[in-house]
Amino acid sequence: MKVVSFEKVIPQKNTSQEKIGIIHNFIQGVQAAGDTGSINSTFDYETCDVAVIQGWQHERGKSAPHLALRQKIIDTQAMHKKYTITGDSNLFLYANKSNHPHHYLRYSFNGIFPTTGIYCDNIVDPKRWQQISRDCDIKLEKYKRKGKNIVICLQRNGGWSMKGLDVQSWAIKTIGQIRLHTDRPIVLRPHPGDSKAMSYLGPRLSRLTNKGVYISAQGTHLENDLAKAWAVVNHNSSSIVGPVIQGYHAFITDPADSQCKEIADTDFSNIENPKHFDRQQWLERISMFHWKFSELQNGACWRHMRNYCQ
Secondary structure, three states: OEEEEEHHHOOOOOOOHHHHHHHHHHHHHHHHOOOEEEEEOOOOOOOOOEEEEEOOOOOOOOOOHHHHHHHHHHHHHHHOOOEEEEEEOOOOHHHOOOOOOOOOEEEEEOOOOOOOOEOOOOOOOHHHHHHHHHHHOOOOOOOOOOOOEEEEEOOOOOOHHHOOOOHHHHHHHHHHHHHOOOOOOEEEEOOOOOOOHHHHHHHHHHHHHHHOEEEOOOOOOHHHHHOOEEEEEEOOOHHHHHHHHOOOEEEEOOHHHOOOHHHOEOOHHHOOOOOOOOHHHHHHHHHHHEEOHHHHHOOHHHHHHHOOOO
8 A cells, every 4th residue: 555645735834744644654654564655745646545644624715835735635535545643742742732653643534623533443443542641641530510700612713623613703692692591600711722712702792791701811820710610612623622531511512513512411401510521431432532742653554544444
């Protein structure tokens, strides 16, 4: 099987060695497993059974060369019924923002949503979660029995995961749905990477502050917002993975494309009496698509994913 990593899908001004590591380490593992692996350092597409890229292409029409190359790779591979592997962010990153020294990332074929990507998680080995738990110093905590606030974790305005829905409208609608069932204080937590959040949240949501809705200051650590939390709410991003593991009740509004769909509620009428889910089984499943750099290098990741190439 021929596997090609495309180096030029990484932005030209990239300073992250982790992104480069995905491209180089994966091919080292392919070769260690006995398959044909090479790195393409040009902006030209190269025919292959499996293409390896960093990141994904969420919008068309962008002219940056690295995005154009991503799109060409994804489209051409799909047209020929071939595979594209992408390395995406670590769902356990809340426990170690630097992601050092192991560099765990999640890997999938042909997409980054649960509904579009092949995550190679049909067969679960509990030892993977045990390994990640040790490496990342993460423990599954019991459900919290106390708490006052409901923390809404906002996503980046205009981000691909919102699918064209602006964050302000989503927040207002979600607050309205929550208010039908509880008068608990609500804390809106802006996406930490959205530098313009305060400028657009304040004007549109200020009228809600007299109804027990508060906006967390930009840069506030997640642990501070969770200190008095009863439940966390989110659309479909990974921001609630950490709170779920820490025992906070979770509610989501886009279960189809959330990695937390089997351990989060979707019905706000349950906000005062949240369901309890089997989070252990969920943790073991999502661990199956997280791999560290040493496992890329020795071929363990590729040997596992190769089984899903039909």
